[in-house]
Amino acid sequence: MAYDSDLSFNYFGPTKIVFGANAVRDVDIEMGTLGGTRAVVVTDQGIIKAGLVDGITACLGGRCAGVFSDVPQDTGVEVVNAGAEFARKNGADIVVSVGGGSVIDTAKGMCILLTEGGTLRDFNGVQLLSRPQTPHMVIPTTAGTGSEVTNAAVIMDKEMGQKRLLVENFNVPRMAILDPKMTEKLPPLLTASTGMDAMTHAVEAVHSIPHEPLTDGLALHAIRLLYKYLPVCVENGSDLHARGQVQIAATMAGWAFGNAMVGIVHAMAHSIGAVAHVPHGIANGILLPDCMEFNLEDAADGYAMVAEAMGVREKGMDDSDAAQAAIRAMREFIRKIGHPQKLSEMGVSGKDIEKAADMSLSDGSIVNNPRIVMDPAEVLEIFQKNM
Amino acid sequence: MPIKAMTQEWMDAYKAAIQADPDYKSIAKDWEGSVSLVVNPEPARNVPEPIYLFMDYWHGDVGDFVVCDKEKADSAKFVMTGDYARWKQVAYKELDATKALLQGKLKMKGDLPYVVRNIKTVNKVIDILGKVDTLWPDGNK
Numbered sequence A: 001m002a003y004d005s006d007l008s009f010n011y012f013g014p015t016k017i018v019f020g021a022n023a024v025r026d027v028d029i030e031m032g033t034l035g036g037t038r039a040v041v042v043t044d045q046g047i048i049k050a051g052l053v054d055g056i057t058a059c060l061g062g063r064c065a066g067v068f069s070d071v072p073q074d075t076g077v078e079v080v081n082a083g084a085e086f087a088r089k090n091g092a093d094i095v096v097s098v099g100g101g102s103v104i105d106t107a108k109g110m111c112i113l114l115t116e117g118g119t120l121r122d123f124n125g126v127q128l129l130s131r132p133q134t135p136h137m138v139i140p141t142t143a144g145t146g147s148e149v150t151n152a153a154v155i156m157d158k159e160m161g162q163k164r165l166l167v168e169n170f171n172v173p174r175m176a177i178l179d180p181k182m183t184e185k186l187p188p189l190l191t192a193s194t195g196m197d198a199m200t201h202a203v204e205a206v207h208s209i210p211h212e213p214l215t216d217g218l219a220l221h222a223i224r225l226l227y228k229y230l231p232v233c234v235e236n237g238s239d240l241h242a243r244g245q246v247q248i249a250a251t252m253a254g255w256a257f258g259n260a261m262v263g264i265v266h267a268m269a270h271s272i273g274a275v276a277h278v279p280h281g282i283a284n285g286i287l288l289p290d291c292m293e294f295n296l297e298d299a300a301d302g303y304a305m306v307a308e309a310m311g312v313r314e315k316g317m318d319d320s321d322a323a324q325a326a327i328r329a330m331r332e333f334i335r336k337i338g339h340p341q342k343l344s345e346m347g348v349s350g351k352d353i354e355k356a357a358d359m360s361l362s363d364g365s366i367v368n369n370p371r372i373v374m375d376p377a378e379v380l381e382i383f384q385k386n387m
Numbered sequence B: 001m002p003i004k005a006m007t008q009e010w011m012d013a014y015k016a017a018i019q020a021d022p023d024y025k026s027i028a029k030d031w032e033g034s035v036s037l038v039v040n041p042e043p044a045r046n047v048p049e050p051i052y053l054f055m056d057y058w059h060g061d062v063g064d065f066v067v068c069d070k071e072k073a074d075s076a077k078f079v080m081t082g083d084y085a086r087w088k089q090v091a092y093k094e095l096d097a098t099k100a101l102l103q104g105k106l107k108m109k110g111d112l113p114y115v116v117r118n119i120k121t122v123n124k125v126i127d128i129l130g131k132v133d134t135l136w137p138d139g140n141k
């Protein structure tokens, strides 16, 4: 693939990665490298019940300032405010989040309040901060969101009836500990759907307008790893090697889309998530192949690279042939990992998709899609194919 | 005759250009709320003091377009802040405003999802800004 001769971009990815089975046992040592002396652990009840927090608090010992575990499925302004209050009261100077997207985003919000004071409603905007925030170490328990390396957090404001989007380069997590053991117990469906979130991040980073060589490199290797190892994780969750490769892929995809952004798949997944509560990864997984089909003419060269990463580009294929091979392989892949195939399986109605199609056009991600989308009818058609 | 950038005369010309644009009214029909631009000083580029610009947009119409003080600028629904050189890049369309926000080259106080929902309006006013015959403090390209 050729890049424009006037190519210019910023790539930002300051997070240190610590990887390995049982790497979480170094949490206390690693915390010291960030200057932390007292850590508040942020998590949710499910993670505690799964027994994933005990080992971490034991390693922290007297340096654990407490565990804040009141994080719901979709975090909110009040949760972040309460978490920050808890951390402040207990004298925390570093935040360790143990969980998935909602937990990580809660911790991101808390880091800002711990440094700047006030409540989350005081921080409505983009890149408002002008100094580094409270250090944040992430220990992901899913392999998908990529949130451990991005500058963004989504936090629901129920009172205002809208989601708040925090985008702050000064608040990117300082470190992520990727320990395959933390995802070992993830059930097959959740493994598949969070993995498809990562796969979608990678594919969308490739087709999105601001993609560049660094993000392409990360995204394409993420696709390679996911294509090979996600089915293994679904089949045998305790295969720690495969789990680790998928974790690494999810983080690489996080760096890729954190810089190159995402496109129509995420715009549609956000919208159908808001309208009909379809989980984010599942919506992405279902919609990805038809969205690739939709973008085919505008992103054939990118999808041809995806085909190479998947190992399905055959000799003699031009970019368009290869792109179509990538789309076929992606459909087959989703079937193979036992991922839901249709939105109707998720209880989505015809009314829901009409509403979601309209919403998709005002989602931030749509502006980065390679094919310009102006008409909700085009989006509706993609939804309809997946009913 | 080019007009000195970021002066009241320039703001008047900008407002007139928006009003004269045949498509603006329909594109901006959903936008409501004022926007202020804060230009951080860069003495080396002949911008010794911060400059505050306030613009009122309302459903395809335009109201106050003024050079103002910090207090008035802070009262806008959206406050966008950046170095002089960045703003000039935006005007020359060398820098995409949304991309600049996400990369931290510009800061914004206000509701980002709202801006994204109305990205066509934002792009339109930037487009028009590029057409105002401007004399930049550090010279034109």
Ligand SMILES: [Fe+2]
Pocket (backbone or CB within 6 Å): A145, A197, A201, A266, A280, A284
């Ligand atoms: Fe995602």
